[in-house]
Amino acid sequence: MIKKIEHIGIAVKDLEHATKTYQALLNVAPYKTETVEREGVKTVFFECGDSKIELLGATREDSPVGKYLSTQKEGIHHIAFFVDDLKAEMKRLQNEGFQLLSEEPKAGADDKSIVFLHPKSNHGVLVELCEDQSQF
Amino acid sequence: MIKKIEHIGIAVKDLEHATKTYQALLNVAPYKTETVEREGVKTVFFECGDSKIELLGATREDSPVGKYLSTQKEGIHHIAFFVDDLKAEMKRLQNEGFQLLSEEPKAGADDKSIVFLHPKSNHGVLVELCEDQSQF
Numbered sequence: 001m002i003k004k005i006e007h008i009g010i011a012v013k014d015l016e017h018a019t020k021t022y023q024a025l026l027n028v029a030p031y032k033t034e035t036v037e038r039e040g041v042k043t044v045f046f047e048c049g050d051s052k053i054e055l056l057g058a059t060r061e062d063s064p065v066g067k068y069l070s071t072q073k074e075g076i077h078h079i080a081f082f083v084d085d086l087k088a089e090m091k092r093l094q095n096e097g098f099q100l101l102s103e104e105p106k107a108g109a110d111d112k113s114i115v116f117l118h119p120k121s122n123h124g125v126l127v128e129l130c131e132d133q134s135q136f
Numbered sequence: 137m138i139k140k141i142e143h144i145g146i147a148v149k150d151l152e153h154a155t156k157t158y159q160a161l162l163n164v165a166p167y168k169t170e171t172v173e174r175e176g177v178k179t180v181f182f183e184c185g186d187s188k189i190e191l192l193g194a195t196r197e198d199s200p201v202g203k204y205l206s207t208q209k210e211g212i213h214h215i216a217f218f219v220d221d222l223k224a225e226m227k228r229l230q231n232e233g234f235q236l237l238s239e240e241p242k243a244g245a246d247d248k249s250i251v252f253l254h255p256k257s258n259h260g261v262l263v264e265l266c267e268d269q270s271q272f
Contacts, residue, residue, distance in 0.1 A: 001163065002163065004185020005141055005185060008141065008144065008215055010261055012259045013259075018259045021257070021259060024232045025138075025232075025234065025253075025263070027138065048141055048217070050185060050186045051141045051185075051186075073260050076212040076260075076261055081162075081184070082185075092163070093161070096160045097160075098161065117161075122161065123148045123154045123210050123211065124148075124209050124210040125146055125211050
């Protein structure tokens with residue numbers, strides 16, 4: 001079951017500058033900075049109510065975020081929904097006709113297991129589903 | 137003060153089809169459908185935890201959402217943050233150098249008073265600040 005918006009992912013070209021901007025906007029310091037080498041991404045997280053803002057910077061040009069920023073303007077990259085049972089939700093959404101981008105959950109930033117749905121399933125929105133890794 | 141993500145606005149070309157898609161995705165029926173004639177937009181709202189998903193369809197091509205969809209793909213249009221004191225937050229952010237799109241709050245959908253920040257202030261993200269209208 002989808003419980004809430006876990007975070008909004010924002011792809012940015014200058015992560016240091018964007019961190020200052022979002023710290024000023026949200027009036028709060030980031031609670032975590034984390035690099036996921038396998039995905040070629042460096043992330044900065046801010047708390048916002050019961051959700052988070054995740055800034056995404058590429059650590060190499062051929063990473064998913066690097067490729068995204070080479071063809072599109074910086075801005076909102078994805079919405080992540082927190083689910084209480086990721087595998088059950090993957091099965092439910094596949095049965096509803098949504099296209100998953102991986103058959104199995106992957107390890108994401110911020111101690112999450114994640115899977116993405118193809119934007120074409122969701123009127124152009126890249127959707128992430130995530131649950132806490134400790135549930136595995 | 138920014139308290140939480142109030143909603144994510146998603147601009148779509150076929151509001152009826154998108155409503156079915158997001159009802160299936162979120163596994164919940166919309167709680168409200170509302171047309172804001174002045175803005176040329178029809179909105180459909182879904183609850184998601186402590187936040188909402190707002191689908192935006194244009195009621196005429198020359199409306200802000202109509203113009204947006206004539207030049208850009210459908211997808212995430214804006215993030216709205218709920219604030220406890222809109223005028224104080226507008227003043228704080230102007231002092232921080234953020235560019236507001238209006239000098240005064242406007243009436244938005246879902247009984248909110250709203251103001252937008254220019255995307256160029258926020259690394260490509262159109263940001264809305266909103267508070268409940270009853271606070272006026």
